[in-house]
Amino acid sequence: MKNDKEPLLQINHLKKYFPTPNGLLYAVDDVNFSIMEGETLGVVGESGCGKSTLGRAILRLHEPTSGEVYFRGENILNYNKKKMKELRKEMQIIFQDPYESLNPRMTVSQAIQAPLIIQGIYKASDHAALEKKTLEMMDLVGLARRVVNSYPHELDGGRRQRIGIARALALNPKFIVCDEPVSALDVSIQAQVLNLMQDLQEHLGLTYMFITHDLSVVRHLSTSIVVMYLGQMVEKGSPGQIFENPLHPYTKALLSAIPVPDPEKKMERIQLKGELTSPINVEPGCRFAKRCVYARPECRQKELELKEMEPGHFVSCMLCSG
Amino acid sequence: MSILEIKNLKVDYETEENTVHALINVSLQMTGGETLGLVGETGAGKTTLAKCIMGLLPQRTGRIRTGEILYGGEDLLKKDNKEMRRIRGAEIAMIFQDPMTSLNPVLTVGEQIAEAVVNHDHCSKAKAFSRAAEMLELVGIPAERLHEYPHQFSGGMKQRVVIAIALACNPKLLIADEPTTALDVTIQAQVLEMMQQLKQKFHTSMLLITHDLGVVAQNCDKVAVIYAGEIVEYGSVTDVFKRMQHPYTEGLFNSIPQINADVKRLNPIPGLMPDPTNLPRGCSFSTRCPYADDQCQREAPELAEVSQDHYARCFHRR
Numbered sequence: 001m002k003n004d005k006e007p008l009l010q011i012n013h014l015k016k017y018f019p020t021p022n023g024l025l026y027a028v029d030d031v032n033f034s035i036m037e038g039e040t041l042g043v044v045g046e047s048g049c050g051k052s053t054l055g056r057a058i059l060r061l062h063e064p065t066s067g068e069v070y071f072r073g074e075n076i077l078n079y080n081k082k083k084m085k086e087l088r089k090e091m092q093i094i095f096q097d098p099y100e101s102l103n104p105r106m107t108v109s110q111a112i113q114a115p116l117i118i119q120g121i122y123k124a125s126d127h128a129a130l131e132k133k134t135l136e137m138m139d140l141v142g143l144a145r146r147v148v149n150s151y152p153h154e155l156d157g158g159r160r161q162r163i164g165i166a167r168a169l170a171l172n173p174k175f176i177v178c179d180e181p182v183s184a185l186d187v188s189i190q191a192q193v194l195n196l197m198q199d200l201q202e203h204l205g206l207t208y209m210f211i212t213h214d215l216s217v218v219r220h221l222s223t224s225i226v227v228m229y230l231g232q233m234v235e236k237g238s239p240g241q242i243f244e245n246p247l248h249p250y251t252k253a254l255l256s257a258i259p260v261p262d263p264e265k266k267m268e269r270i271q272l273k274g275e276l277t278s279p280i281n282v283e284p285g286c287r288f289a290k291r292c293v294y295a296r297p298e299c300r301q302k303e304l305e306l307k308e309m310e311p312g313h314f315v316s317c318m319l320c321s322g
Numbered sequence: 323m324s325i326l327e328i329k330n331l332k333v334d335y336e337t338e339e340n341t342v343h344a345l346i347n348v349s350l351q352m353t354g355g356e357t358l359g360l361v362g363e364t365g366a367g368k369t370t371l372a373k374c375i376m377g378l379l380p381q382r383t384g385r386i387r388t389g390e391i392l393y394g395g396e397d398l399l400k401k402d403n404k405e406m407r408r409i410r411g412a413e414i415a416m417i418f419q420d421p422m423t424s425l426n427p428v429l430t431v432g433e434q435i436a437e438a439v440v441n442h443d444h445c446s447k448a449k450a451f452s453r454a455a456e457m458l459e460l461v462g463i464p465a466e467r468l469h470e471y472p473h474q475f476s477g478g479m480k481q482r483v484v485i486a487i488a489l490a491c492n493p494k495l496l497i498a499d500e501p502t503t504a505l506d507v508t509i510q511a512q513v514l515e516m517m518q519q520l521k522q523k524f525h526t527s528m529l530l531i532t533h534d535l536g537v538v539a540q541n542c543d544k545v546a547v548i549y550a551g552e553i554v555e556y557g558s559v560t561d562v563f564k565r566m567q568h569p570y571t572e573g574l575f576n577s578i579p580q581i582n583a584d585v586k587r588l589n590p591i592p593g594l595m596p597d598p599t600n601l602p603r604g605c606s607f608s609t610r611c612p613y614a615d616d617q618c619q620r621e622a623p624e625l626a627e628v629s630q631d632h633y634a635r636c637f638h639r640r
Contacts, residue, residue, distance in 0.1 A: 048476050
């Protein structure tokens, strides 16, 4: 697993718990991974599995409960506010919903300029330079220059998401958390935006953490994939390993649940039992055990660890032994 | 026998400045127990069609120019509000797209499900609540959460509540407007499976509006592809998926990432859907179509039968 290159981002034992009236909510529980520069890590899982919280905890939009986040070898959780602000130029996020993540009272140009002004790269009074940069960013993400003074409500989802991307890229970041960037878009537009993100990655050498529930998107983009369930990482590997040889029962169920766009291939779905267990005050043992068809009594007793089954392919399941 | 028949439906939205051509001569037929998939992108007119069937077209702007919607032989467009209120929910129910705005934030989910039951079955409140609890379990939410408010649920769970409301009165025709778009795949599979079971049990027909071609392939008998207010291809799922005739259908298939193959780059349809206030003169897809020629820009093709029960609206059928 150790590469001779140093990873751009390394997460060690990252935890984020939220206090709720009913007890602690284990949103992210002991997650470890690293991302090399220029690569894409896909994070998949169902809603509520903590994938968005993970993305936000890494950027300290939610302060992690414990753990370490190394960016270029430095633990950013020790950074003070000023240093953190400086760092945000390098770490950006593209939000899920282009309908709600843009300020409705800001025009396209204002939205793209806001991070530039906040970070002090341009002075707010320097209109000429700001405008030049805005148009440059709009060209980069394929937004027609004529919409420069439009408000978000005048634009369709694909264009709005391009604003979100332009905004994230304006500061020339190295690392971008993409939190479901295309899930609100139509397929033909989704393909356009995914291609755009791929092109940008190639041209600008970006590193992505791509959070999504759409497994086909993840296969297409990622260099490695993390599967999450109720705050924990259950499987990690290359797209080939995850898709061709899934080991964890949850990954298998997830893959079998994807509807295939071919009426002649009927799905053989692995039935998941029962309901989602609550991430509040979790019981020890495998969190997936309650829904798992293979679960045995031992599964609910021991805490599970990620085991390496083949080089680079990790799984946390009792029933998988090397 | 056909449960729903739509004939030559033409719908515009009148705004102060211009006219939006939302549906252009749409004709569809659904037989009892059948699932018809309606596929298309945002703005293609899918939801408008659903709203016409439900009689929920915005009164101020929506204009039905021509057409009939026959449900069990009767034209729904001629029904008055009172009759439509009876039909909605009990006969034809709708699952709305956006769970964030389709639930009432100040009522508990139990009250909202029970409301539908009380309105149509005229039963006691207690009975309605036990039905509500049953429905919640059916859509995969523990019944204890009956007394919680929508904001306490995740987006996916809210959508399941919406589905529970729609199914609570065992409707004969279910219009599902992107019912599982907001759900996770495992839950989507569960919900679709549940909807299939319910459909079979009560012989419900379903109009399934979606943009997910996988969902259509796995759940529908027939499919209609809609683009800029027009049906561009219509036929059995096998015909449309295996022997597609329209370039737009082809473009849609090229746009989706394949789960079973490593594709380096997707092949999206270039450009955007035409402005519905200002549609191109000829074929409405001609602006994005790789095969378009002079004829396509001059005249609009008709929906023509290419093989038995398989229709396409294109001059260049393959």
